[in-house]
Amino acid sequence: MSYTFLQNYWWCLIALLGGLLVFLMFVQGANVHLINGRLSDLQKRMVANSTGRKWELAFTTLVTFGGAFFASFPLFYSTSFGGAYWVWMLLLLTFVFQAVAYEFLHKKENILGVKGFRIALVANGFLAPFLVGTAVGTFFTGSPFTVNKTAIMDLSSPVISTWDSPWRGLEALAQGHAVLLGLALVGLTVILGALYLIINIDDTETETQMRRTIKITAVPFLVIFLTWLGILLCREGFAVNELGVVSMEKYKYLHNLIQMPEVLVMFLVGVVGVLLGIWKGALTKSRCGIWFGGIGTVLVVMAVFFIAGFNGTSYYPSNTDLQSSLTIVNSSSSRFTLQVMSIVSLLIPFVLAYIVYAWRQMDKKKITEDEIAQSEHKY
Amino acid sequence: MDAVIWSRLQFAMTAAYHWLFVPLTLGLAMAMAIMETLYVVKKDEYWKKAAQFWMKLFAINFAVGIATGIILEFEFGTNWSNYSWFVGDIFGAPLAIEGILAFFMEATFFAVMFFGWEKVSKRFHLISTWLTGIGASISAFWILVANGWMQNPVGTTFNPDTVRSEMASAEAFFDVISNPVAVSKFFHSVTSGWVTGGVFVVAVSCWYLWRGRNVQFAKKSIFVGGFVGLLGTFAVMLSGDISGVHAAEYQPMKLAAMEGLEDGGRRAPFSIVPGVEIPGMLSILATHDLNGYVPGINDIINGYTDNDGNIIPSVAQKMEMGRTALDALAQYRSLKDTDPAAAAVAREVLDANVQYMGYGYLESPEDVIPPVGIVYWSFRFMVGFGMLIALILVLTLWFNYKGKLPQMKWLLLAAMACIPFVYVCEEAGWIVAEVGRQPWTIQGLLPVNVAISDTSIGEVMTTFFVFLSVFALFLVIEIRIMINAIKKGPSVE
Structure with missing residues (x-):
């Protein structure tokens, strides 16, 4: 296995993990419904118990996504996490509250009350996809950082990656194009969440509410996503030549799609999948929209990562020092590390298989009002 | 204080807090898996109810452990960015493998274990309970491989072109995972978790005996908890002895600090x-x-x-x-x-x-001396309380076997006191391990002041106090919920 192959392989795995993470963020999207005034308290409790049996998968995927990025592209990890301090800390806090919220939610000793932890889940529901989406959006707009590896020999100021904005990542909120992706992701996860609740909860009123939510959310989501896409295809991109020199190229991301037809097909199939999911959720009585929407989401996100990183493109560009931009080549781990991890990655299908098996076993019986009212084991 | 100190304080606080929950997860997982096995093998509903009770307490603790684990992962990048680049090649790999192999196992089977009683077969449920504990142990293995490597950086070469330590060869990965420091640290940490879990079960059960309620449940639980705790105690002593030899070989300054040994x-x-x-x-x-x-x-x-x-x-x-x-x-x-x-x-x-x-x-040779007083006394607290716990566990098990325990109020009280004792041991152990290796982030290769991110004092101070508040809130809630669940008690006598 050549070094180049390994670097590309790991970018594919990062893309896959990113895709799965966004899909599993249906947990976040579903939790947004905890402030839906049309749902009764019992129905909200059903929602929390439904997402409460899946939240750890989304959380674990986030942790693995971070760990895999750390291991395979450590310069991204050190540059982005060390630089965009506030963004990552904010994301972290929302997930920390989410992690305890289920266990604390309906315990009378929880100090913040049911309302307090519901708000924590809803905040995570909005902020997590928004921040993740905006962060991925900066893959195309650039971020203000400088990488200087020689700095490590400077005893007074040894930090290699420095952030060139005092806003420490929050400056991305001023980048309209990146923010659009954040908003699109909020819309997408709300739709996925509704699709998930339709299949997981056996309650007519909840189902009606979810189908209504999909109808209301679909139009703004599609408008925002298509606007983001249109800007992406028209904007200048960060191209990298064979010597690793970064320069601006007009219509770079459009070129990437045209020059990588397999990615274009993947993207289009993914979009069709998401649209089918929306259609099934909003306009039919089918309960299986989540599978179309979920698989479509994975494909679209993977395609976005491929457009960002393949075909001679800097996936994490610097807009203050162009040559500090990160590419798959200049930010990856060594060949041996990638090789060892590639062998371990062969276990991923096995992991996916037992997750699917366990999931199917658990979801054979849908959540009902009776279960929530009678079961001892609930949130 | 500069940003380095605040970053160290923040990481130390997060790690110490995280370690309040992990050992109990490891130990309780073992105890409740044994109880559920007894239920399946003996077809005795009593053990099912007992396992379910301990599982309820496990779940309360588990959530906070997970919530704080992710903070550590993020902080490697946010506060130690030079470190992340310098060692991402080696340190990152165990972290990623931990995610793939362990976290998904824990997450998937925890959900089955907690919610699956009426949804999956008895056997699948039992397997899920064991896999939750095994997943937690595998997770501990990989993170301790990473930590062990920081204490004894084997299998690495410095690459001046990339300015980082890299894995020397694909085979070097086996050096990293068979690193003697990592292996002894794994056994020492995981089995210390068994002690914590065992002590917790015994102490809570002794409280029931003290109050004269759920007596049969308490007596039976003490046998399981005491067995797990004692097994853990012996394993901790054995692996502790090996850890001492490793410290002498790979981190002699840490050993000298542990002993306050000026001249050897x-x-x-x-x-x-x-x-x-x-x-x-x-x-x-x-x-x-x-x-x-x-x-x-x-x-x-x-x-x-x-x-x-x-x-x-x-x-x-x-x-x-x-x-x-x-x-x-x-x-x-x-x-x-x-x-x-x-x-x-x-x-x-x-x-x-x-x-x-x-x-x-380094600026002066004395920079390599860690804070001797802290390391010296932490070691003594760890060993001293550890031996006291072992003695109390033996006595509790013995008198429980003889049927005299409910009348021995002093021993019940001593067993309950083991809960704070065991947490002192756990935290003191990590203080010895981590403070004892200062000033190094990676022994001999990277001191803490070079491992840092480009963050300001104000930024790190802000997040430090935010985390401090959040941790305090969670701890108060966790303890309140835990106490209430214990007061409510199991559904069997």
């Missing part, structure tokens, strides 16, 4: 408390030889000859070689594109001195 030598004494020593005992513990040489703090500063006859340079000499390495690295990087021949010479100088490159960042 052969037949080195073991300090019980200041002024009370056992002659020759430290040599036996550290080298398994009465005549084994154990260097003291001054010996390490001034240089010494180890037990294999190797001459260990003084710290001043190491600092000089470290600065030579840093200068050669700078030369190499400035010349490699313009003057390959001169760059090759610089590279040779670098390779000859790179082993001590981390020392080049």
Whole structure:
């Protein structure tokens, strides 16, 4: 296995993990419904118990996504996490509250009350996809950082990656194009969440509410996503030549799609999948929209990562020092590390298989009002 | 205080807080898996109810453990960005593998274990309970491989082109995962979790006996909890002994600090408390030889000859070689594109001195001395309370077996007191391990002040106090919920 192959392989795995993470963020999207005034308290409790049996998968995927990025592209990890301090800390806090919220939610000793932890889940529901989406959006707009590896020999100021904005990542909120992706992701996860609740909860009123939510959310989501896409295809991109020199190229991301037809097909199939999911959720009585929407989401996100990183493109560009931009080549781990991890990655299908098996076993019986009212084991 | 200190405080606080929850997860998982196995094997509903009760307490604890684990992962990047780049090649791999192999196992089977009683078969549920505990242990293995590597960085070479430590070869990965420090640390940490879980079960059960309620449940639980706790205690002692030998071999300064040993030598004494020593005992513990040489703090500063006859340079000499390495690295990087021949010479100088490159960042030889008082007393608290816990567990098990325990109020009280004792042991153990290796993030390679991110004091202080508030809130809630669940008790007598 050549070094180049390994670097590309790991970018594919990062893309896959990113895709799965966004899909599993249906947990976040579903939790947004905890402030839906049309749902009764019992129905909200059903929602929390439904997402409460899946939240750890989304959380674990986030942790693995971070760990895999750390291991395979450590310069991204050190540059982005060390630089965009506030963004990552904010994301972290929302997930920390989410992690305890289920266990604390309906315990009378929880100090913040049911309302307090519901708000924590809803905040995570909005902020997590928004921040993740905006962060991925900066893959195309650039971020203000400088990488200087020689700095490590400077005893007074040894930090290699420095952030060139005092806003420490929050400056991305001023980048309209990146923010659009954040908003699109909020819309997408709300739709996925509704699709998930339709299949997981056996309650007519909840189902009606979810189908209504999909109808209301679909139009703004599609408008925002298509606007983001249109800007992406028209904007200048960060191209990298064979010597690793970064320069601006007009219509770079459009070129990437045209020059990588397999990615274009993947993207289009993914979009069709998401649209089918929306259609099934909003306009039919089918309960299986989540599978179309979920698989479509994975494909679209993977395609976005491929457009960002393949075909001679800097996936994490610097807009203050162009040559500090990160590419798959200049930010990856060594060949041996990638090789060892590639062998371990062969276990991923096995992991996916037992997750699917366990999931199917658990979801054979849908959540009902009776279960929530009678079961001892609930949130 | 500068940003380095605040970042260290933040990481230390997060790690210490995280470790309040992990050992209980590891130990309770074992206890409740044994109880559920008894239910399946003996077809006795009693054990099912017992397992479900402990599972309820497990779930309360588990959530906070997970919530705080992710903070540590993020902080590697947010507060230690140079570190992330410098060692991402090696440290990142175990972290990623931990995610793939362990976290998904824990997450998936925890959901089955907690919600699946009425949804999956009895056997699948039992497997899920065991897999939740096994997943937690596998997780501990990989993170301790990463931590063990920081204490004893094997299988790595410094690459001046990328300016980081890289895995030396694909085979070197096996050096990393079979690193003796990592292996002993894994057994020491996981089995200490069994002690915590066992103590927790015993202590809560003793409270029921104290109140004269759920007596049968308490007696039966004490057998399981006591067994797990005692098994853990013996394993902790064994792995602790091995850890001491490893400290002597790979981190002699840590051992010297643990003993407050200013000047070492052969037949080195073991300090019980200041002024009370056992002659020759430290040599036996550290080298398994009465005549084994154990260097003291001054010996390490001034240089010494180890037990294999190797001459260990003084710290001043190491600092000089470290600065030579840093200068050669700078030369190499400035010349490699313009003057390959001169760059090759610089590279040779670098390779000859790179082993001590981390020392080049130090300002004085005394910088290598960790805070001796903290390490010395933490070690004594860990060992002292650990031995006390072992004694109380033995007595509790024995008198429970004899049927006299409910009447022995002093022993019930002592068993309940073991809960704070065991947490003192757990935290003190990590203080010895982590404070004892200061000033290094990675032993000998990267001091903490170079491992840092480009963050300001204000930024880190803000997040420090935010986390402090959040942790305090969660701890209060967790304890309130836990106490209430214990007061409510199991559904069996």
